[in-house]
Amino acid sequence: MSAQLTNEIIDLLKDKETTKVLATLDADGFPHAVVKQSLQPGEDGNILYLELLESSRTNKNLVRSIWFDRKVAIALKGKDGRSWQIKGKPVKTHITGPLFQKHYTAVRKRLGDVDLAAVWVIEPEEVIEETFAARRAEEERKHPLFTHLDRLARQ
């Protein structure tokens, strides 16, 4: 079931100054989390990830995900400190065709003599705000007992 990205998240994905992390799972179920600045919004509500290296662990893990229905997670942290996690799954990879060639040309214009292995399409399934202030407020509301007593002691 897909989740809708808000305009705020779409803007974060577009912003070059946002720190973007993609976490995938390897064959043994170990997480593999790497900063991937090529994460960007697609035109259909999905997220695109440009993979430059065919043999990268992330690429293999994404192949494993699309084959065996394993989830991935994306963490975004903007320059204002707000952060989000998006859980989802790869639903398509472009290794040829107009979209692939468009990004191939663009990425080479931007980065120089690099290759492009694939344009992955990740469908968001869940969006969670991870900004500390927001998470703290949520926890205090839902779990008021989760605190140390000294914090409540009379001064």
Added chain:
Amino acid sequence: MAVALKRNREAELTLEEVVAKYPDVPRLVALKIDAQRRGVHYTEQALSVVDDSVQMRSPYIFGSRDGEIKPLPESLILRDGTSILTDPTPIEQDPYLVDLVDGRLALVDNGEPVEFVELWPKPLYYDKQTSSGIPMSHIVSARPQRLNIFQSSFCHFWADKKECRFCDIVNHTKQQKDEIGVPSRLKPRDVSETIREALKEPGRFTGMCLTAGSVLKGEQIFDREVDYYIEALQAVGENFSTKKFPSQLIASAFSEKQLARLYEETGLTSYTSDLEVLGERLFNWICPGKAQTVGYREWQQRLIRAVDIFGRGNVGTGLVGGVELARPSGFTSEEDALASTLAEAEYLAENGVTTVFIVWVPRPGSYFRDQQNPSLEYFVRLARGLHRLRVKYDLGVDFDDYRRCGNHPDTDLSRLL
């Protein structure tokens, strides 16, 4: 020319049953195998959405299951980037349908959509001609990321009726020449011009493959064939700034001297020579020309010696998977066929030669035209078995993988290596 061969699939496991039984094999790869095994039939509705951006069927070294040359889409690609190389199949043979479902193309079986698919995009050079006036699509054909150069489509084994029993190369060549004017031998200049044009499209191709029929002439057997390939590869090489370029040659079993010439005088990076079927008894029956001129053991040894020249992971042999079960002299049990094939493939893997397979399609222009290919389960097990040998012996297959070839279910699995 089509042969009405009605499959009896009642005793076989279905796609979903095979996927459940072999959870380590992705459903998309199993589906690819099944679509190759059974073929596809395009509905009128599906064809109504085909536009000029789609690559239509272009000249190929082998014919199609319906025995006809018609303007139909070349083939399909799945959402994981897996290519399905399959061809139009008479509906009486129980193929998958390619139909329109919710406005998108899908593979449909028993009235149920199985998976959405896309058609191959047409490369820009397909609309151009060489300076000699030949459509470039007749010189070099395309796959989603590969260029195919079929430098000559005649095979000398056919002259003595010693052709491989599954092969229709010469019959198909005659048909292509008569019906659409495809040249039976390419001129280096046409090849060079076409490659130059293909390379103008950024991000379109990652490799190329040259292949043709066997040519026995020369001072040593195959010398003339080697000359032809060197000529073609040098024409290709004119367009690259590097001496070597990602390329595969699928050719006869050459001597070390011939291989050294190919390696030193051209930009070739990998070498494949197809044994077609593993096991001397079956090789002698199914490939009588190859058996008589070189022999099974010597063919194997030539492959192994090629590793010294091209390096581990750059030498392979291709099988027409399933032909080992052909009647009347093939295995009668899929279990025995698998065990024998994988044992022979392991010997090659130990010696640095990787084995890949294509799904056997009994084509109407071949000697085995009235036969039936094995079950989906058999092909899935063959793909797993060959993949596991590559894992066990740490053998790469970059030159013949899902992207640089796309026709081997076993090397599709190598995306995880």
